[in-house]
Amino acid sequence: MVKVILFDLDGTLLPMDTDAFINTYLSKLAPSVAEIVDPDRFVKALLTGTEAMIRSKDREKTNEQVFEEAFLPLIELKKEAIWPALDHFYDNVFPTFSYLSKPSPLSRKIVEEAGNQGYRLAVATNPLFPRTAIHHRLQWADVADIPFDLVTVYEESTYTKPHAEYYMEICSRLDVRPEDCIMVGNDIQEDMVASEIGMKTFLVEGYVIDRGEPHYRIDDRGTLEALFRKLQRKEGIFAEK
Structure with missing residues (x-):
């Protein structure tokens, strides 16, 4: 589950x-x-x-x-x-x-909906920046006050994307198995690689990054609107098993 x-x-x-x-x-x-x-x-x-x-x-x-x-x-x-x-x-x-970002009110709705459904929440952003820079970007997305279980920052992380070890480190810190996780991201290489260790994946469309190779399994995909709808309705990879 x-x-x-x-x-x-x-x-x-x-x-x-x-x-x-x-x-x-x-x-x-x-x-x-x-x-x-x-x-x-x-x-x-x-x-x-x-x-x-x-x-x-x-x-x-x-x-x-x-x-x-x-x-x-x-x-x-x-x-x-x-x-x-x-x-x-x-x-x-x-x-x-x-001003270089285009915040969507759906982002907060998605995170809040996930929390209300009982999911634990993590921000799996590539930890190449200091905590301060990541916090500012969380503010731009209007989710900085959300009680995430983990936010990966360069002061604390020992791996980066696209290494599978980055995702294993997150599992270790949260004390969960990879198969207990869904990775939601827009990068086909850096985010979808999470499937290699058994995580389910959701590709967010709109600002997709695809370097061509390698390709990894994508379990579900759609815009932020589709992500919110599927989460609300418990459809796709959010369906209760």
């Missing part, structure tokens, strides 16, 4: 063009630290650190630790020399990017 619903954030609970968002994010972040480090050097180091997190399968290190170990040597600075500027950016500049 399904006990937990995992929700992706960007492109799912928070409709947005992810590429446009990332481009704006990088174009604003680099200049904000220009007095500390050359912007071009900073961006290269940031991307290298991000790639290191994506590749890492070191269960002994959080994504934050992996990022720092790859990022800081490339800019030749100690953490305390640049982190205050990054914290200021995430606290004060990052929130202004809300």
